[in-house]
Amino acid sequence: MMTIETxxxxxxxxxxxxxxxxxxxARNPVHxxxxxxxxxxxxxGIWLLLEAEFLAITxxxxxxxxxxxxxxxxxxxLDVDLVQLREGFWRWFPIGALLAAVMVGEMxxxxxxxxxxxxxxxxxxxxxxxxxxxxxxxxxxxxxxxxFELAAVLLLVAIVAAIALTLRQRRTAKRQDVAQQxxxxxxxxxxxxxxxxxxxxSTQAQPDEAAASDQQKH
Amino acid sequence: xxxxxQTIEQAGQxxxxxxxxxxxxLVKIVVIVAPIMGGVAxxxxxERKILGYMxxxxxxxxxxxxxxxxxxxxxxxxxMKEIIIPTGANKFLFVAAPVLALVxxxxxxxVVPFADGMILANVNAGLLYILAMTSLGVYGIIIAGxxxxxxxxxxxxxxxxxxxxxxxxAMGFALVCVLLAAxxxxxxxIVKGQQHGYxxxxxxxxxxxxxxxxxxxxxxAETNRAPFDLxxxxxxxxxxxxxxxxxxxxxxxxxxEYANMILISALTSVFFLGGWLNPxxxxxxxxxxxxxxxxxxxxxxxxxxxxFIFLWFRATFPRYRYDQLMRLGWKVFIPLTLVWVVxxxxxxQTPLWFW
Numbered sequence: 001m002m003t004i005e006t007x008x009x010x011x012x013x014x015x016x017x018x019x020x021x022x023x024x025x026a027r028n029p030v031h032x033x034x035x036x037x038x039x040x041x042x043x044x045g046i047w048l049l050l051e052a053e054f055l056a057i058t059x060x061x062x063x064x065x066x067x068x069x070x071x072x073x074x075x076x077x078l079d080v081d082l083v084q085l086r087e088g089f090w091r092w093f094p095i096g097a098l099l100a101a102v103m104v105g106e107m108x109x110x111x112x113x114x115x116x117x118x119x120x121x122x123x124x125x126x127x128x129x130x131x132x133x134x135x136x137x138x139x140x141x142x143x144x145x146x147x148f149e150l151a152a153v154l155l156l157v158a159i160v161a162a163i164a165l166t167l168r169q170r171r172t173a174k175r176q177d178v179a180q181q182x183x184x185x186x187x188x189x190x191x192x193x194x195x196x197x198x199x200x201x202s203t204q205a206q207p208d209e210a211a212a213s214d215q216q217k218h
Numbered sequence: 219x220x221x222x223x224q225t226i227e228q229a230g231q232x233x234x235x236x237x238x239x240x241x242x243x244l245v246k247i248v249v250i251v252a253p254i255m256g257g258v259a260x261x262x263x264x265e266r267k268i269l270g271y272m273x274x275x276x277x278x279x280x281x282x283x284x285x286x287x288x289x290x291x292x293x294x295x296x297x298m299k300e301i302i303i304p305t306g307a308n309k310f311l312f313v314a315a316p317v318l319a320l321v322x323x324x325x326x327x328x329v330v331p332f333a334d335g336m337i338l339a340n341v342n343a344g345l346l347y348i349l350a351m352t353s354l355g356v357y358g359i360i361i362a363g364x365x366x367x368x369x370x371x372x373x374x375x376x377x378x379x380x381x382x383x384x385x386x387x388a389m390g391f392a393l394v395c396v397l398l399a400a401x402x403x404x405x406x407x408i409v410k411g412q413q414h415g416y417x418x419x420x421x422x423x424x425x426x427x428x429x430x431x432x433x434x435x436x437x438x439a440e441t442n443r444a445p446f447d448l449x450x451x452x453x454x455x456x457x458x459x460x461x462x463x464x465x466x467x468x469x470x471x472x473x474x475e476y477a478n479m480i481l482i483s484a485l486t487s488v489f490f491l492g493g494w495l496n497p498x499x500x501x502x503x504x505x506x507x508x509x510x511x512x513x514x515x516x517x518x519x520x521x522x523x524x525x526f527i528f529l530w531f532r533a534t535f536p537r538y539r540y541d542q543l544m545r546l547g548w549k550v551f552i553p554l555t556l557v558w559v560v561x562x563x564x565x566x567q568t569p570l571w572f573w
Contacts, residue, residue: 030364034311037357057346065353066383069360073379076364076372131342133403178545 009049016042029075033068040064054133246338250327258476259289265529272533299465304367307462311365316463316470319358323477326351330484331406333494333513345393345403348485349386352440355478356382359442359449359459362471366462374458377540378442378449384547385439391555392433395426395562396489399573409493414573417505418497423490425565425573428558430490432551434524437482439547441475443528445535446543453537483524484517491520 019039026032040063047056140148230238263278263285270277278285303312329344331337341347356379363375397403399422400411414420423430439446450458460471487493494513498504538546565571 034361053341053343054346057343057350061346061350061353065350065356066386069353069356069379069383072360072364073376076360077376133343133346176541 005049009046012042012045012049016046029078030072033072033075036071037064037068040068051130052132054136243338250338251324254324254327254477254480255473257480258473259293261476261480261525262292262472263289264525265532268526268529269533272530293469296465296469301465301467302462304462306367308365308367311361312462313467315358315362315365316467316474317358318361319355319474320470320477322351322354322358323474323481326481327484329405330481330488331409331493332517336494336514337406340404340406342402342404344405345397345408348405349390349393352389352478352481353382353386355440355474358471358474362463363459366459368462370456370461371459373455374449374451374461377451377455378459381442381446381448381543381547382440384544385436385551388432388547388551388555389436389440391552391559392426392429392436393489394559395429395555396422398559398562398566399426405488405493409488409495412492412573413495413499415500417495417499417501418492420573421490421492421495422573425571426490426558426562428554430486432555433489434482434486434527436547436551437486438528438531439543441478441482441528443475443479444532445537447537448540448543451537479525479528480521483521483528486524487517487520493517493520 016039019035019042022035023032023039026035040059044056044059044064047053047059227238227242230242234241266288267277267285278288281287281291303309326348328338329341329347331340359378359382360375363371363373363378366372396408400408402408402411412421442449448458450460452458455461460468463471494517496505496508496511496513496516498508
């Protein structure tokens with residue numbers, strides 16, 4: 001029977017399959033990245049249908065709102081040469097196809113295996129006030145607290161490693177010390193000189209003196 | 219009022235049956251979006267007037283009394299202008315970008331409560347929804363910058379992308395404090411969590427004061443407003459991401475920016491200043507005197523205060539340099555918010571937590 005939910009599901013599913021295909025077939029890398037955004041959106045729609053609103057919104061927030069923005073950022077700045085990109089496509093095709101086949105096989109094995117997945121299970125309907133977020137939070141911080149902490153440590157290691165790999169001190173780069181800038185007093189920068197208005201000023205001696213004393217201060 | 223609405227609902231149910239629900243929601247959407255658009259139009263006038271007075275000028279005063287018809291004249295002018303699509307621009311994305319900028323600014327209003335019961339959808343993950351929707355606004359800007367095929371537009375887009383991603387983190391952590399305090403992600407529950415019968419003493423801006431400041435400043439940065447308007451830094455990159463836009467495309471970017479300003483003002487009021495709650499509730503004399511004032515009035519009054527601060531900022535502060543902007547986001551706001559999350563979480567376990 002076609003309920004509205006089924007229609008919406010097939011709509012989102014078709015959209016995500018289309019977007020996924022376009023990610024790999026689009027000639028322009030920026031278009032491909034934008035199609036990936038569309039794919040994420042349609043997946044978020046499907047998750048909303050499953051009453052997994054926390055996951056759906058987090059998918060949009062993290063992947064669409066942050067990860068893909070950075071992705072686009074990089075793709076837009078790279079000067080991608082499409083001709084060069086297509087070179088040797090047929091030479092590498094067998095390896096790519098083999099990898100794809102292995103991945104599909106793994107997916108079928110995981111999803112088709114009775115012990116690892118309950119494919120035929122009915123989706124449980126919850127009342128309107130059911131909070132998916134609360135349930136997830138409770139599970140993560142009680143039953144799954146060790147795997148959760150482990151994942152957190154793994155991410156931390158990745159962050160530290162990424163920073164360690166990219167951080168290099170450039171001796172020639174000029175840097176500001178903001179704390180020092182803020183702590184500057186008037187007397188460090190400006191010297192007030194009172195000069196008699198009527199007296200004759202020798203135009204050569206004094207500026208040199210001022211410059212000399214300025215240099216001493218620095 | 220409530221009885222009238224109920225009669226309308228019943229009559230509609232009887233007349234249209236299953237089609238009534240979507241139709242009624244559409245009516246509600248129009249009732250929310252139309253005043254926002256009007257607000258955007260008059261916010262531009264308010265901005266020009268307030269900036270004018272702050273700079274010892276009078277601002278627009280030729281079209282209509284006090285310049286009150288100025289936004290309409292501007293709108294008509296922009297509508298009549300030719301839309302120029304630069305050669306070498308990606309036509310589809312060039313046209314889609316202003317729409318992508320405006321849509322997130324409007325859809326976020328779905329979960330904003332204007333008064334008790336005045337809300338389109340009381341989603342129980344409303345706060346997450348708000349974060350997700352406000353983070354989408356950047357797409358309009360980066361796509362506009364890229365599709366224009368112009369150096370200046372592209373530089374503006376790149377600046378904006380980095381800026382919004384940086385400030386989003388601080389914003390998110392500030393909101394984590396709010397949801398810790400309210401123990402809910404529904405915006406209605408967050409407002410109700412601030413109702414203790416002590417008026418404004420019960421609002422979250424007191425225990426979460428640093429977060430309140432960080433959230434609003436990050437909000438100013440997210441909307442690309444001065445002093446964080448590096449995406450359209452006119453002294454350096456012409457007009458930034460909308461350099462190549464003319465006519466209605468340009469107008470849509472402006473609508474999006476101002477709609478976002480109103481949204482940030484509304485959200486700051488909801489999260490930290492008790493939304494529609496009366497500030498004098500339960501106070502000896504003032505409480506009784508203001509008991510008749512509707513919640514909508516307080517909500518709009520709080521929003522107006524923040525909108526005024528937006529304009530005040532613009533008249534007061536010089537624009538940040540880019541490295542200063544990044545420093546403020548990463549080295550000041552993010553550590554501060556992270557520490558305050560821990561402080562609030564610990565504070566809530568003690569009997570000293572009064573909220």
